[in-house]
Amino acid sequence: MNTFIILLIVVLVLIFIYNKTYLEGFENTTPIKIIIFVSKSCPHCVTYNKNMHSKIEQFCNQNGISLQRIFSDEDKDGLFEKYNIEYVPAAILIKNDQVTNVSPISPVGIEMKLKNNI
Numbered sequence: 001m002n003t004f005i006i007l008l009i010v011v012l013v014l015i016f017i018y019n020k021t022y023l024e025g026f027e028n029t030t031p032i033k034i035i036i037f038v039s040k041s042c043p044h045c046v047t048y049n050k051n052m053h054s055k056i057e058q059f060c061n062q063n064g065i066s067l068q069r070i071f072s073d074e075d076k077d078g079l080f081e082k083y084n085i086e087y088v089p090a091a092i093l094i095k096n097d098q099v100t101n102v103s104p105i106s107p108v109g110i111e112m113k114l115k116n117n118i
Helices: 001-026 044-053 052-061 107-115
Strands: 032-038 066-071 090-095 098-101
Touching: 032 052, 044 052, 044 107, 052 066, 052 107, 090 107
Parallel strands: 032 066
Antiparallel strands: 032 090, 090 098
């Protein structure tokens, strides 16, 4: 009986070590980033900032997604030009160096893009 218990413990420890070592690397650890492009003078952007941005922040925080909001007059890194943003509000999702537009700009829109693996 003691041999059986010891053998069972050894097997359980080996299974735990295997799962920790070999299966952990298969989790989705690809960083995902959302960039929201807005303007302070655009009425649609004002509505977005007032009603939707906090919901997207909450969604991103809960799902480990990096979120950045850029105002057109504060774009020091030239991201409007880099990503060819011609209208606001606009949103892009970046995953595996792939960039795709997010529409609608909402948690549902982001989730749809993620499920479709952009």
